[in-house]
Amino acid sequence: MRDVRVLVADDDRALRTTTVAILRIAGFEVSEAEHGDEVLERLAEAPVDVLVLDVRMPGRDGIAVVEEMRPRPPPPAVLMVSAYALDQEVRDRLGSRVRRYLRKPVRPEHLVSEVEEAAGLAS
């Protein structure tokens, strides 16, 4: 079984690095990005299975990232993480391109199980 590739995108360094550490301990292959443009670059360089994506970031925000992701190669499963509740209107627009919306702060155990689920590993 190949490693599950996870990209963690968040402009808050403390949150990003601890999240990365937790997912690595859980056994995922984790890379990171600190703004939207960097996310799009990473996705262009190498395929990603699960994208843990903060909504509010400088430059392109999480919503713009989802809207600009190329359909090929197959885009990652997106776990959208936000401090704010997102309007129903935004959710409707993003539709199935976002697998799950998670509210900060996300409990580590919960994040791990959500990533596992998104990667098709869990039950």
Next chain:
Amino acid sequence: MPPQQLLAAIVGSSDDAIVSKSLHRIITSWNQGAERLYGYSADEAVGKPITLIIPESRRSEEHHIFESVLRNEPIDHYETDRVRKDGSVVRVSLSIAPIRGDTGEVVGAAAIARDISERKRGERMFRGLLEAAPDAMVIVDGDARITLVNRQAEQLFGYERDELIGEPVELLLPRRLRDRHLGHRSAYFGNPQVRPMGFGRELFGLRRDGIEFPVEISLSPLRTDGGMLVSASIRDITERREAEAMFRGLLEAAPDAMVIVDGVGRITLVNRQAEQLFGYPREQMVDRPVEMLIPERVHSRHLGHRAGYVLDPLVRPMGVNLELYGLRSDGTEVPVEISLSPLETARGVLVSAAIRDITDRKRAEAELEEAHRAVVRGERLSAVGEMATVIGHELRNPLGAATNALYLARYELGQVDGAVDRHLTTAERALAKAAGLSEDLTVYMRERDPQVQTLDFAEVMREVRDMVRTPAGVTLEVAPAPAAVDADPALLVQVLVNLVTNACQAMPDGGRVTVASRAAGDATVIEVCDEGTGLDAAIATHVFEPFYTTKVQGTGLGLAIVQRVVEAHGGRVTLVPAPGGGAVATVRLPRTAPAP
């Protein structure tokens, strides 16, 4: 009977003293009236000089009178003094006529005397009374000529007594009223009785200097020997009129509506402001019961209060702590504030009510309160509200980082012993609580219109049950037969989670939380009951205020969120002590979705 004898009989039976005397002033006859008046018998008197009955001081006067009589000048009703046998002096009215002989020459004189001491005393007393009267007194005869006035009348009208006596009483009236007065006075003489003059008309007197003044006059008839006289008691009411005018001026100048009521609750006086406030012209208010200005539902209560006030009249506001309303002519009610004060008058105690329309103030108060609530609820995001929102959000990243870091620390430490584990656990709980606060702040500050749809309450409660972690010893029961409810699903779940959580926290020793729903007319009522410690009335009024909490746990926003969400649905929520202990939260949500 021969004429001589007839005359003797008449003289003998007269009540008056009839005495004749010769040219030498010797008494020649003495009738029974003279015996009674002077005390001498005829035998004692006849043959004696007339000086027998004339006091020393009157002798020269008598001499002059007699001379006049001899010159054929009779004396009529001349008042003088005479002395009795016992030495006392008697006041008499004297008429003297000459007696002629057969040839026509004067041979003597006859004097008829009447005792007028009684009359004189009566007259003196009457004069004394007249002068002692506080009012000006003018007494007129049957021809309405002035026969008597007192000092007060002289002063009031500015005439000397002599200038008034014998003049027609109309002299004292303004010219424009004289003709009318002639008619009135002849009518009075036709039906004389004690009564006020004028029958409500304004009466005026005229001073000698031409100045008119308002008067009040009381008439009474005096029956006398000389025919009927009429006594008029006249009071100058200039000052009273001025006081009345001043009072009316004050009344009209008052900023408030003024209604003055007598002891039996009849309106006696109102001002223009009262006409405007109540919408009646004053003629429609005066003499009517004051209850016409009061809503009917409080009539009986008002009657009681009114009776109580008359017994203990003080200047005070009416209806302390009561909301008072006035009833307008169009049937609408107006909120008022009333201040009462007693007025001592000749007609008894009147009660003056100053009534202020507080519609504007009420509205301003309501607006202020609403503005205050709006601010408190964050409906207008104040600087504080915005800051709370920002904090609610911006805390989330550091909270997440700290939570993650603790997770990693546990991972690195592996199995840890008691003390380290306890410290880590404390930090984890503190972070969870901070996260909860941040969540509550976010929800509370969020502006969002409810997306109302008809919900299956049982389904809603399944979701609530999943989300609430009931503490050990607490059970959550959902009553059977749930009612349909119209609400935003996510928001209703939030409301119920908060209410159930609140109920659980009220039962530290365990117990049962019951959630029931029922249809109530055009609304759905949801009740969340606990068996906890209940709540004080003082607390009950504050529980929905943001950041109000009596618990160690909790952010103080849970119930504030409940209220905001329920009110955003057009509903109401209350939290009151339950009859059997504990508390019951009642949410009433209107049915707004169209029936399927």
